Amino acid sequence: MIPSFRWFGPTDPIPLAYIRQIPGVRGVVSALYDVPVGDPWRRERLGTLKGQIEDAELCFAVVESIPVHEDIKLGRPARDRLIEHYCTSVRSMGELGVPVLCYNFMPVFDWTRTDLAHRLPDGSTALAYDDRALAAIDLSRGTGELPGWAAAYGAGELQALLAAYRAVDAERLWDNLAYFLERVVPVADQAGVRMAIHPDDPPWPIFGLPRIITNAAALERLVALVDSPANGVTFCTGSLGASPENDLPAMARRLGDLGRIHFAHCRNIRITGPRRFHETAHPSASGSVDLLQVLRALRDAGFAGPVRPDHGRMIWGETGRPGYGLYDRALGVMYLQGLWEALERSER
Numbered sequence: 001m002i003p004s005f006r007w008f009g010p011t012d013p014i015p016l017a018y019i020r021q022i023p024g025v026r027g028v029v030s031a032l033y034d035v036p037v038g039d040p041w042r043r044e045r046l047g048t049l050k051g052q053i054e055d056a057e058l059c060f061a062v063v064e065s066i067p068v069h070e071d072i073k074l075g076r077p078a079r080d081r082l083i084e085h086y087c088t089s090v091r092s093m094g095e096l097g098v099p100v101l102c103y104n105f106m107p108v109f110d111w112t113r114t115d116l117a118h119r120l121p122d123g124s125t126a127l128a129y130d131d132r133a134l135a136a137i138d139l140s141r142g143t144g145e146l147p148g149w150a151a152a153y154g155a156g157e158l159q160a161l162l163a164a165y166r167a168v169d170a171e172r173l174w175d176n177l178a179y180f181l182e183r184v185v186p187v188a189d190q191a192g193v194r195m196a197i198h199p200d201d202p203p204w205p206i207f208g209l210p211r212i213i214t215n216a217a218a219l220e221r222l223v224a225l226v227d228s229p230a231n232g233v234t235f236c237t238g239s240l241g242a243s244p245e246n247d248l249p250a251m252a253r254r255l256g257d258l259g260r261i262h263f264a265h266c267r268n269i270r271i272t273g274p275r276r277f278h279e280t281a282h283p284s285a286s287g288s289v290d291l292l293q294v295l296r297a298l299r300d301a302g303f304a305g306p307v308r309p310d311h312g313r314m315i316w317g318e319t320g321r322p323g324y325g326l327y328d329r330a331l332g333v334m335y336l337q338g339l340w341e342a343l344e345r346s347e348r
């Protein structure tokens with residue numbers, strides 16, 4: 001595996017020089033955060049970012065993510081032009097040799113939590129989700145009450161978007177995803193870029209919006225939509241693991257054997273009730289996800305791609321972007337490397 005770390009670009013309070021000091025970390029996962037959704041990513045802009053990463057003696061392993069415009073997910077007429085822009089971005093990645101693209105196809109919201117600072121018994125804080133708390137959130141005046149999304153949408157824009165999605169059920173969303181992939185995957189294939197869809201987080205519908213990338217059957221349906229090695233997945237243990245029906249090692253083994261896992265997000269969560277969980281430290285003993293068995297399955301399947309710790313807790317008084325402090329993610333990536341080394345060396 002390629003131990004990797006997410007970096008939010010030059011405005012990230014965590015400098016690349018710090019990431020460089022985490023033992024074993026070689027890959028950086030980043031994106032152009034200031035390009036409006038739907039605009040093409042030009043090669044020069046992406047090349048500047050790549051240069052910054054390489055100047056720190058790290059490699060640009062994954063673009064996470066190029067957001068998919070809502071008009072593509074809704075199947076609106078504007079999608080053809082937007083998909084062409086998306087293809088331009090993918091070609092820019094290919095020209096620069098950035099090999100993996102993590103993206104998602106969640107309507108309106110991607111990751112969703114109801115508490116960004118849930119206190120754990122040890123005094124650290126973590127992101128948490130409770131379906132009952134979500135049901136109490138009123139979106140009629142915009143996203144002001146939704147943790148992490150306060151500034152995302154004004155009331156009018158959000159209500160129009162939610163209304164548009166009333167005509168898009170899960171099957172229609174699958175159709176729109178297929179339409180998108182049928183046009184983008186061949187371009188990615190030719191550009192040497194592997195597409196890696198991120199599962200829906202959490203893996204069930206929210207606010208009446210469909211969510212389709214939620215379980216083993218969905219991931220297998222996804223990879224069959226366009227039968228190309230360039231059409232793969234990001235195996236996110238925290239997202240998929242929030243659903244107790246998901247057998248993560250079995251899913252990793254199956255998709256890994258198909259050669260369709262191109263990237264892994266490894267983190268832990270603890271399920272505390274129906275559609276209720278909080279994030280935890282990475283070790284298996286801290287939560288509901290058995291990361292040793294997931295990594296064993298990935299390794300057995302021959303996976304050799306980038307892996308990053310996903311969200312971390314806030315510990316040691318650190319403040320910053322929820323889920324993306326330095327300290328706990330650094331502990332997480334060390335733990336993942338420890339597991340991997342043990343798996344690797346016990347085979348000899």
Ligand SMILES: [Mn+2]
Nearest residue numbers: 236239265310
């Ligand atoms: Mn993830």
